[in-house]
Structures are given as structure tokens and as C-alpha cells.
Amino acid sequence: MIRAANHSSYPRIADSDQLVRAVWRAAARGAATSDEVATVEDEVTTLLVAEQSRAFIDIVTDGMVRWSGPLSHLARHLTGLETGGLRRWFSTNFYERQPIVVGPIRRERAFLVRDWQVAQEVAQKPVKAVLPGPLTFARLAQDETYGDLTKLAEALAEALAAEVADLAAAGATCFQLDEPLLCRQPQDFDLVAATAGRIFQAAGAGATTILSTYFGELTAVADRLGRLPGTHLGLDLAAGPANLDLLDRLPEGKGVVLGLFDATTTIQEDATDVAARLAPFEGALARRDVIVGPSAGLELLPRDQAFDKLLHARYLVEKLSREWTWRC
Amino acid sequence: MALLTTTAGWFPKPVEVRRARWRFAEGDVEEDELRAVEARATQQALALQLELGLDVLVEGQLDRGDMAAFLAGKLEGLEPGGLVRCFGNRYYRKARIVGEIAWPGPLTVGAWQAAQRQVARPVKAVLTGPYTLMDWSFDEHYGSREACCLALAEALRQETAALLAAGVHEIQLDEPAISARPEEMALAAEALGRVCQPLRGKARSWAHVCYGSWLPVVDELFALPVDGLLLEMTGSGRALAERLGDLPGDKLLAAGVVDVQNDDIEDVATIRGRAERLLERVPSDRLWLAPDAGLRTLTANVAAAKLRALVQAAATLG
Numbered sequence: 241m242i243r244a245a246n247h248s249s250y251p252r253i254a255d256s257d258q259l260v261r262a263v264w265r266a267a268a269r270g271a272a273t274s275d276e277v278a279t280v281e282d283e284v285t286t287l288l289v290a291e292q293s294r295a296f297i298d299i300v301t302d303g304m305v306r307w308s309g310p311l312s313h314l315a316r317h318l319t320g321l322e323t324g325g326l327r328r329w330f331s332t333n334f335y336e337r338q339p340i341v342v343g344p345i346r347r348e349r350a351f352l353v354r355d356w357q358v359a360q361e362v363a364q365k366p367v368k369a370v371l372p373g374p375l376t377f378a379r380l381a382q383d384e385t386y387g388d389l390t391k392l393a394e395a396l397a398e399a400l401a402a403e404v405a406d407l408a409a410a411g412a413t414c415f416q417l418d419e420p421l422l423c424r425q426p427q428d429f430d431l432v433a434a435t436a437g438r439i440f441q442a443a444g445a446g447a448t449t450i451l452s453t454y455f456g457e458l459t460a461v462a463d464r465l466g467r468l469p470g471t472h473l474g475l476d477l478a479a480g481p482a483n484l485d486l487l488d489r490l491p492e493g494k495g496v497v498l499g500l501f502d503a504t505t506t507i508q509e510d511a512t513d514v515a516a517r518l519a520p521f522e523g524a525l526a527r528r529d530v531i532v533g534p535s536a537g538l539e540l541l542p543r544d545q546a547f548d549k550l551l552h553a554r555y556l557v558e559k560l561s562r563e564w565t566w567r568c
Numbered sequence: 569m570a571l572l573t574t575t576a577g578w579f580p581k582p583v584e585v586r587r588a589r590w591r592f593a594e595g596d597v598e599e600d601e602l603r604a605v606e607a608r609a610t611q612q613a614l615a616l617q618l619e620l621g622l623d624v625l626v627e628g629q630l631d632r633g634d635m636a637a638f639l640a641g642k643l644e645g646l647e648p649g650g651l652v653r654c655f656g657n658r659y660y661r662k663a664r665i666v667g668e669i670a671w672p673g674p675l676t677v678g679a680w681q682a683a684q685r686q687v688a689r690p691v692k693a694v695l696t697g698p699y700t701l702m703d704w705s706f707d708e709h710y711g712s713r714e715a716c717c718l719a720l721a722e723a724l725r726q727e728t729a730a731l732l733a734a735g736v737h738e739i740q741l742d743e744p745a746i747s748a749r750p751e752e753m754a755l756a757a758e759a760l761g762r763v764c765q766p767l768r769g770k771a772r773s774w775a776h777v778c779y780g781s782w783l784p785v786v787d788e789l790f791a792l793p794v795d796g797l798l799l800e801m802t803g804s805g806r807a808l809a810e811r812l813g814d815l816p817g818d819k820l821l822a823a824g825v826v827d828v829q830n831d832d833i834e835d836v837a838t839i840r841g842r843a844e845r846l847l848e849r850v851p852s853d854r855l856w857l858a859p860d861a862g863l864r865t866l867t868a869n870v871a872a873a874k875l876r877a878l879v880q881a882a883a884t885l886g
Binding site: 251252253254255261264265268308309324325326327328331333334335336337505506507539540541542543544545 | 649650651652653654655656657659662664703704706707708745748749779780781802803804829
């Protein structure tokens with residue numbers, strides 16, 4: 241089976257729609273209440289879900305409308321975290337405030353469930369819940385508390401596992417854990433495997449659990465892919481072309497999420513070209529659950545370009561559904 | 569003698585400028601009217617810098633939207649793009665490179681001349697560096713970061729030559745993206761060197777960098793082919809302080825010791841303390857003080873207060 245999915249974020253503003261920007265500005269100068277901000281964020285979430293649906297993709301997200309950044313969002317909701325100076329997010333043009341671990345990490349209450357519910361209420365398709373990976377967080381945060389990478393990652397994993405359990409109880413069936421840093425820190429493989437396993441366990445049987453890697457290649461851990469937890473492994477085939485060679489080495493029964501549409505460039509990949517790139521791997525892919533889509537969060541692009549990326553992913557699904565013999 | 573002071577430019581845009589830019593974008597005012605509003609704001613920015621006693625002034629870049637996109641539509645081959653999030657609630661129009669980059673003639677010279685005519689102190693010209701311009705644009709034409717970066721360098725080299733011919737004495741190239749990919753530091757340095765080539769022995773060149781991961785590339789950073797470095801040293805750049813002993817003896821340091829990402833106004837003693845630690849490694853004749861990046865994220869009052877404390881701290885050192 242082959243489906244199309246959004247990766248994670250989606251541009252929250254466009255030339256013709258700057259509601260979130262306006263209300264955040266208003267809130268910063270005390271001219272909008274937190275309730276008013278939440279109302280606008282909810283409205284924009286439904287708008288972004290509708291836009292993803294117009295691209296006819298199979299799995300949507302809430303666009304991560306409320307997130308200040310891929311990691312710093314946690315600092316708004318988990319105790320023990322604050323934020324510091326700006327840090328560049330990998331090699332992108334996006335910066336976010338570096339999380340600082342100032343005390344033991346604890347989750348006082350669910351912080352993603354309501355966002356997910358707002359999106360799922362209007363979505364015709366499953367809404368995927370996206371969470372930052374413990375390794376990526378632990379490596380990029382400033383740790384003033386644990387003094388130990390493993391302990392910090394495990395503490396965050398506990399908090400995220402509780403969140404996933406609440407999401408599952410609310411009805412979520414699709415989860416994605418983002419661990420882009422695994423591509424650059426293959427020595428942390430065991431820690432990723434352990435913490436992701438703990439978090440995915442909380443999703444319950446039957447859930448789709450995606451361990452998403454991006455901004456690089458996983459070739460350094462090619463012989464250990466079978467030990468990575470999750471029903472699906474996410475590979476970035478834009479920033480990591482050598483990941484193509486891993487398609488023949490995926491464990492039997494493992495689903496795969498292919499980041500074929502580069503979220504960092506406005507050049508639109510043509511579905512025919514992408515299909516030709518995948519053709520040598522038809523045997524390996526057509527017997528497993530395949531999800532295609534952007535290589536990373538689409539907020540790195542202007543809204544119209546982001547939409548086109550999803551549309552091209554949908555074209556690819558149409559094409560390969562017709563042309564390949566699927567055995568899954 | 570006091571330490572010298574400057575800024576990285578990019579002063580807060582007064583509400584009149586923001587309103588005029590918005591109305592111009594909507595087609596409600598003519599370009600002449602917008603330029604007049606920007607010119608008045610530039611006058612005010614210069615007057616403020618004179619009043620505070622800064623040594624090398626800037627125009628304030630009040631006629632620019634953001635550092636990468638302002639050249640879109642001016643440099644041939646570079647077009648304005650859509651809105652992309654930069655951080656928090658800040659967005660910029662990420663330019664698209666859609667054809668061969670070419671310099672169509674002076675782009676910033678007129679604005680610099682207009683500012684310099686108003687004051688006796690030197691006004692520093694501020695340009696976005698070629699590496700950052702490349703990295704902060706969508707390349708739809710070259711398909712090679714190196715080719716794209718060097719094409720931009722050639723266009724900017726012609727701009728620096730035009731600024732030099734107009735009489736500029738200080739030029740700053742903003743290169744905040746330069747540490748993003750350590751493997752490309754050599755390319756960034758080569759491009760910067762080409763841009764600054766016309767200035768050698770005739771005007772002073774600065775590179776301004778901020779918010780990066782600098783320690784892995786500190787040797788390459790200190791070796792950049794410019795006369796001085798304006799470094800962010802309150803956030804991620806703080807780690808650089810320990811390495812300042814390695815700064816080449818012929819290179820100036822404008823130390824960014826005032827945090828522009830924080831509305832808290834550092835008192836004079838705090839700034840002085842930060843500078844004194846730097847003076848242990850850099851002699852006073854090579855150390856300048858500055859805010860750690862452009863001031864536009866601050867309100868006008870906070871920016872002015874921070875600059876006042878900076879100048880007062882510099883006056884007690886040296």
C-alpha cells in the first residue's frame with residue numbers, strides 16, 4: 241500500500257492569511273488575551289487541515305501552528321525547562337530559542353491532546369501527532385540539571401510517553417517521533433532505540449508509529465535498522481540520497497516513510513522523475529507499507545510552495561498505485 | 569582613552585516607517601512618499617547615534633525589509649519570494665534565485681551618501697555577505713551552492729567598489745549564516761575575500777556574525793579576509809571569548825557585548841565587566857564595543873537605552 245502524508249509543520253501564514261502572526265503580535269503588546277490567541281490558533285489549525293486535505297493526502301497534521309520551534313515548544317509545557325538564546329535549526333534558515341534544562345523534567349498535564357483534537361475534529365483523514373525525539377532534544381538543549389545525556393533523554397522520554405498515552409486515549413492512532421540528529425550522531429543509536437521504544441509502547445497495539453530521521457543519512461547504522469522501534473522508519477531521500485540504498489535493507493514487515501519532496505527548496509520535484517528514482521526498488525517497496533511526502537517540516541517554505549509539495553506527493557501515490565503491483 | 573563604539577546596524581523601524589512600507593505594499597502611497605519617510609527616520613537614527621556618542625555610525629538600514637530579501641528585485645537574477653518563518657513570530661521574504669546574478673549598478677550607494685552627507689563621523693555601509701545571501705535564498709538556477717555564492721560575490725564586489733568610489737571608509741558584510749556548514753567555511757571566506765578585494769588598503773572591512781556554532785570553525789572565522797570582526801558575544805558567541813588570544817594581531821574586534829534579543833537593559837557595570845574580560849586577551853587599541861547584532865528586534869526606547877549604556881561603558885575603558 242502507498243499513501244501520502246504531510247511530515248510535520250505547515251506554513252502558518254501566507255500573504256493572504258496572517259492571522260496567527262497578527263494575534264501573536266497583539267498578545268506580545270498586551271492587546272490580545274490567551275483565549276483570543278487560542279481561538280485564532282484553532283481557526284488557523286482547521287484552515288491548514290483543510291488545505292492539506294485539498295492536496296488529497298492521506299495523513300495530515302495540525303500544522304504545528306502553536307509551536308514556537310521544534311524543541312522550544314516543550315519549554316512552554318514541561319516543568320524543568322526554560323529557553324535561552326537563538327540557535328539555528330540544523331542547516332535551515334530557521335532559528336529557535338535553545339531549551340535550557342533547569343530542573344527535573346516533568347509533565348504536569350497533557351499539552352498536545354487538545355491541539356490534536358481540534359485538528360481531528362475537522363479532518364476527514366487521520367491526524368498524525370508529531371513529537372520531538374529525546375536524543376535530538378537532549379543533544380541540542382543546554383543541560384544544567386542531569387549532567388548525563390542518557391538520563392536527560394530518558395526523563396524526556398517518560399514525559400513524552402505519558403503524552404502519547406493521553407493522545408492514544410483521546411483516539412490518536414498515528415504518531416511520529418522526530419530524531420533528525422540520529423543521522424549525525426549514529427553513536428547514539430542505542431539511546432534512540434531505547435527512548436523511542438519507550439514512547440511508542442505508550443501508543444498501544446495497532447497504532448502507526450513513525451521514527452522520523454531527516455537532514456541526513458542513516459547509512460552508518462544500516463546493519464542495525466531492524467533494532468529501531470516503530471511500525472515505520474522515516475528516511476530523508478532529499479538531504480540523504482544514499483538512504484536509497486537502505487531500501488533494500490529494511491527489515492521484513494517494516495513500513496517506510498520516504499521524504500522524497502525536498503522541504504528546503506522551492507524547486508518542485510516531478511512525480512514522474514521521483515517514480516523513476518524509486519523504480520529500482522519496486523521489489524523492496526511494493527511488499528511493505530509505504531508513505532511518501534516532504535523530507536521535513538514544510539514551514540521552511542512559503543505556503544503555496546508547501547501546498548505544491550503535497551500535491552506532487554499525491555501525484556506520486558496515484559502513479560505508483562497504478563503502475564506497481566502492491567503485495568501489501 | 570575610551571574604547572571605540574559602533575553598531576551592527578538595523579535600527580528599530582519607527583511606526584511611521586512600518587506604516588508607510590505597509591501602505592506602499594498595498595499601493596496606497598507612492599514610492600517617493602515612502603522614501604521621504606525612510607529618510608526622516610534615517611536622520612533621526614543618525615541624530616541619536618551622534619547624541620549618544622557612537623564613533624562609527626550606520627544608516628540604520630531603515631529602507632530595508634530584511635537582510636537577504638532587500639536585494640531581491642534589485643540584483644538581476646534575484647526575485648522576491650514568499651513569506652518564510654525565521655524565528656518566533658518573525659518572517660521574511662526568502663528570495664528566489666531564478667537566473668544569472670548580475671549587478672545592475674549601484675544599489676545602496678545613494679542611501680549611504682545621503683546619510684554620510686548629514687554627519688561628519690564616518691557612516692559604515694552595511695551589506696549582506698554573499699554566503700548568507702546564497703544560504704538565505706532559494707536557488708532555482710545554479711544548482712551549485714559554490715557557483716551561486718561566487719556569482720553573488722562578484723555582484724557584491726561591484727557594489728563595494730561603487731561604495732568605495734563614493735567615498736566610504738567602513739563597510740560591514742553581514743554573514744550570520746557563515747557557520748551553518750563548517751565544510752563550507754572556505755567557500756564563505758573566498759566569497760568574502762572577493763567582495764572585499766576593492767577595499768584593501770583603501771577602506772576598512774568588517775564581517776559581522778552572530779547566533780552560530782563558532783567553536784568548531786573558530787580558526788577559519790578569525791582568518792576571514794577582513795580587517796575586523798563584529799562578533800555576537802552574549803549568546804552562543806560567548807564561548808569565543810576564551811579563544812580571543814588566537815585573534816590575528818592585525819585584526820580588530822568589535823565585541824557584541826549587549827544582548828539585542830533581550831529587553832533587559834544591561835547596566836554600565838555589566839557591560840564594563842564583559843569588556844574587561846575581553847581586554848585580558850585583546851589590547852584596547854584593537855577592541856571596539858557594539859551590540860551583538862542588529863537592533864531591529866528592540867523597541868526604539870530599549871535600543872537607545874542599551875546604546876547609551878554601551879557608550880558610557882566604553883568611555884570608562886581603554
